[in-house]
Amino acid sequence: MAKDVIISASLVLASEILSETVLAISETANAAEEAVVQKENFKKFSTYLERIAFLLRGLAKFDVNNSESLRNVVEILNCQINVAKKLALECSNRNKVYLLLNCRRIVKQLDDCTREISRGLGLIPLASLDASSAINDEISKLCKNMLDAEYRIAIAEEEILEKIESGIQERNVDRSYANNLLIRIAEAVGISTEQSKLKEEFEEFKNEMENVELRRDMAEALQMEQIIVLLEKADVTTTPEEKEMKYFNKLNTLGRQPLEPLQSFYCPITGDVMVDPVETSSGKTFEKSAIEEWLADGKLQDLCIERELHREWVVMEDYLPILIGLLGSKNCEIRRHSLVILYILAKDSDHNKERIAKVDNAIELIVRSLSRKxxxxxxxxxxxxxxxxxxxxxxxxxxxxxCILLLGTMSCGDDTQAAEDVQELLENLSILDENAIQMAGANYFGPLLHLLSSGPESVKIVMAKTLSEIELTDHNKLSLFKNGALRPLLQLLSHGDIETKKVAVKALQNLSSVPQNGLQMIREGATGPLFELLYCHSFSLPSLREQVAAIIMHLAISTTEQESDQMQISLLESEEDIFKLFSLISLTGPEVQRCILQTFNAMCQSPSGLQIRNALRQLSAVQVLVQLCELDNHTVRTNALKLFCCLTVDGDDSTFLEHVHQRCIETLVKVIKNSNNVEEIDAAMGIISNLPQDAQMTRWLLDAGTVEVIFACLNSGDRNASNKRTIIENAAGALCRFTVPTNQEWQKKVAEAGVIPVLVQLLASGTALTKQKINAVGNLVRVLGEPDINACEASLDALLTLIDGEQLQTGSKVLAEANAIAPIIKLLSSSCARLQEKSLKALERIFRLVEYKKKYGTSAQMPLVDITQRGSSGMKSLAAKILAHLNVLQEQSSYF
Incomplete structure (x- = not known):
């Protein structure tokens, strides 16, 4: 009995020991997910933590015989988990620049924690827990995975650290080095490279480095100070205004102090007493005029090379105008030294570049030196x-x-380095904005065309690249083609190098958007190499094919702009050419599909349009277009619908009966219902309007809700808006198929949809083509004579809407022109009381108009008298009132 008590007392639930550890692991995993740097590494570490927590929760269900052993494991785990949590929180809250600079330490700590946690897991007394073999295997597998885990620093981070180390060792790195380094740091940690934001982040980094806690690690503090000194050389860390203020503060301070470095009032250069003494950065004093001469002959060049601070002082003292003025000197050595010094200063910062360019005539003087020795x-x-x-x-x-012409001349020489510099400069200038191009005018385009035609190949390519990237007005594009840009571009297009082809294609795409240029391209044989590129399958460059397709589309559009008195030209000459281009639709992506469809749409409107349409019908193009109409890509779908509609205008019915089935009808109706694109709706309605008058097809249209869609189109928005007129015209044409006299059911559908009042309004205000297509009223009138009472009543209801309210005058005229009044009078004798009553009410309004009372009154008298004898009381009164209008009864008659 005593033995059992001892055993029972030694048994401890593992949950009591593991619960706090599991909670700590979960908190650390959450902290790891919030890290703003090393996200991939922390994500991997967090995954391991989640697996550990899951396994520990499983182990918590077991009793443990040796609790001391498990507590030792928990102690190891808790220690490492706390280290990892502290690291994760640091990587969530510390300055991003600091964290990047410490990425190696962070990754090493992660690696150490992972291995120590793995070691701790391996010490879990699984035997004493009596855990299953599956849990044993999972823990063993996890331990191995964690031991094999590798945390890596990103390549960009490693390169930044190497550049920092290199910069610290060299000590004399220039400002551009620091600029580039700080921008790369910003990009690596996701900081904006905008100057104010980057400066703010850098100041935060500096402030954080001054934290007392950091100073405990002297090695780290020293390293950070070195990094700050290196990065402070970047422009972004100090604005030009701050530099200038700092410089003049120092200058003013020196001016108020005794000039201890001065040993004499005599200038070491001239030997004379100084009138205007100036102290240089080296601490020596000279006569100002002597210093200017000294600047002019070059010893300044050495000074600028020596120290960055000297370069700043040269700019602060406003020596840039003096240096630029020396470019007009007759002494070529002085000019050359000035150019070299200006280059050194320009290289220092963009701010200096701008200051140089803003000096009067600076660029002109520099360009003038291009033509010298x-x-x-x-x-x-x-x-x-x-x-x-x-x-x-x-x-x-x-x-x-x-400038451009001089550069082109220099590129033709034997100096390889100069040619490369010219090419790079021209590439930089090729991204001029439109305003700069307009200002340059002939100064830019003349030399550009000259170099494009006769420069070395590398320069031709740069000029073509210029034409491909700059924004040009139509006038500029016409002028460039007129003055010879096309021929050299076509030569580059035929070049064997794919990169050269790409540049030429992009330039031609930019210039071919003007119809006159497109026609010139066709005349001069551009279509051959363009189609060769479009059909070539060896190029794995979809963007090139898309650009070529866009050019061909421009050429097709240009053929629709030909003057009637000119010799007409076509883009495609034979049916084989048409077939080859159209077949490409099924083999290319959406952008090329769009361009090819627009190409055929344009050609169908050109002088050779009939030939194109007939060829497409013979090629069963409708079948392909039906499939494209079902695409989700609305741009491709819209152009497919437009071409489809174009082919239905004068096509053979058999073609459409073969390929247009119920699914296609439903697709067309769906497009009209759901699309926001007016062109797409118009094309779909145009197709419906032009489809063959086939009974099965009409049934599919009715089932798909076409009549309701037509009504919505006829009744929507401003009918006079240009983008709505063709939709209404096509909708009116589509309605005609449902108003044929041989099918009362279809006519009833039209009447029930409430289309008649809308049609009347269109008769008054619609376009000539719309009026021509509306014949529904006449067809409805014919239904009034049918024996089916329901059909007759529906038709009458529809027709009576024409004379509602203020429409009495125009509506009565429409009914009279459609010969509807006589059939309405005939309905007075109908056996259906409802038809009699509705006819009475209609005639009571119509006969208020003298014209129709005179014309139709006599024929209505007998049926009206009959109703006064045998009709209901209400009908008797109304019939008598009409007879009074017709002067058959007195208004005081007892019938009233």
Whole structure:
């Protein structure tokens, strides 16, 4: 008995020991998911934690014989979980720049925690828990996975750290190095590269580094100080205004102090007493005029190369106008030194580039040096290339007269480096905006065309790239083709290199949107190489095929713009060409499909339109178009519907009876119901309007709700709006198939839909084509003579809506023109009381008009008298009132 008590006392539920650990694991996993850096690594770590928590919850159900052993395991786990949680919270709350710079430490800590947790899991006393073999296997598998786990630093992060280490070691890295480095850091951690945002983040990073806790780790503190010194060289960390303020504050401070470095009032250069002494950055004092001469002959060049701070002082002291002014000197050495110094200063920052460009005549003077001796021209080229890296400055360069032509001349020489620099500069200038192009005018386009036609191949490609990227007015596009841009572009199009083809295609796409240019391209044989590219399957470049398809579409549109007195040209010459192009629709993506469909739509409107339509019908194009009408891509679907509609205009009924089935009808109706695209609705309604007058097809249309859709189209919005007129015309045409005299059921459907009043309004205000297509009234009148009382009543109800309210005058005229009044009078003798009463009410209104009372009154007298004898009391009174209108009874008659 005592033994059992001892055993019972030694048994402990594992849940008592593991519960806090499971909770801590869950909290750490949540913290890991909130980390703003190393997200993939923390996600992997969080996955391991979730698996551990799941297994520990399973183990918590068992009794444990040796609780001390399990507590040791829990102690290991809790220790590492706390370390991981602290790390995750740090990576959620600390400055992002700091976290990036410490990515190696973070990844190492994750790796260490993972291995220690794996070691702890391996010590769980599974035997004492009497756990299942499945749990044993799962824990063993998890331990192995965690031991094998690899956490990696992103390549971009590793490259940034290497650049930082390299910059610290070299110590003399320039501002552009720091600029590039800070931007890469921002992109890596997801910070905006906008200057104010980046500066704010950098200041936060600096402030965080001043935290007292960080100073405990002197090695880290020293490393961070070195990194801050390196990054502070970047433009973004200090605005030009702040630099200028700092400089002049220092200058003013020095001015108020005793000039201890001065040993004499004599200038070391001139040997004379100084009138206007200036202290240089080296601490020596010189006569100002002597310094200017010194600047002019170049020893300044060495000073600028020596230290970045010197370069800042040169700019602050406003020496840029002096240096640029020296470019007009007769001394070529002075000009060359000035160019070199300006290049050094421009390379330092975009701010300096802009300051140089804003000096009066700066760019003009630099461009002038391109035409001088080799060394000077190369220095000018190097400076222009550096300046062109600023978005603001490149517009100044491209607009200078003669610049492009001089660059083209330089690219033709034997100097490989100069040719490469010219090419890069021209590429930079090729993204000029439209305003800059307009300002440059002939100064830009003339040299561009010259280089495109006669420059070396590399320059031709750059010029073509320019034409492919700049925004041009139609006038500019016409002028470029008129002055010879097409022929060299076609030569590049036939080039064997695919990249060259791409540039030529993109340029032609930009220029071919003007119809006159499109016609010129067809005349000069552009279609051959274009179709060759379109049909070539070896190019795995869908964008190239899309651009070619867009050009061909432009050419097709141009054929619709031909003057009648000109020789007519066609895009496609034979049925084989038509078949080959149309068959491509089934083999390409949506963008090419759209372009090809628009191409055929345009050609169907061209002088050769009938030939194109007939060829497409013979090719069973309708079958393909029916399939395209079911696509979700509304752009392709719209163009397919438009071409489909075009083919129905003068087509053979058999073609459509073969391929247009119930599903197609339902698709057309669905498009009209659901689409917001007016062109798409118009095309779908046009197809319905033009479909063969086949009974089965009409039944499908009725079942699909076509009559209701037609009513909605006829009754929607402003009928005079240009984008709605053709829809109404097509809707009116579609309605005609349902008003044939041989089918009363269809006519009844039209009447029940309430279409008649809308038709009357269209007769008064619709287009000529709309009026021509509405013959529903006459067909409804014929139904009044049918023996079926229900059909007769429905038709009468529809017709009587024509004379409601203020429509009496126009509605009565429509009824008279359709010969409807006589059949209505005849209904007075109907055996159906409802028909008699409705006819009475109609005639009472119609006979208020003298014209119809005179014309039809006599024929109505006898039926009216009969009703006064045998009708109901209400009908008797109304019949007598009508007879009074007809002067047959006195208004004082007892019948009233």
């Amino acid at each position: 080799v060394e000077e021209s190369k220095s000018a080229l190097q400076l222009l290339l550096e300046l062109s890296r600023s978005n603001v400055v490149r517009n100044f360069i491209g607009s200078v007269q003669g």
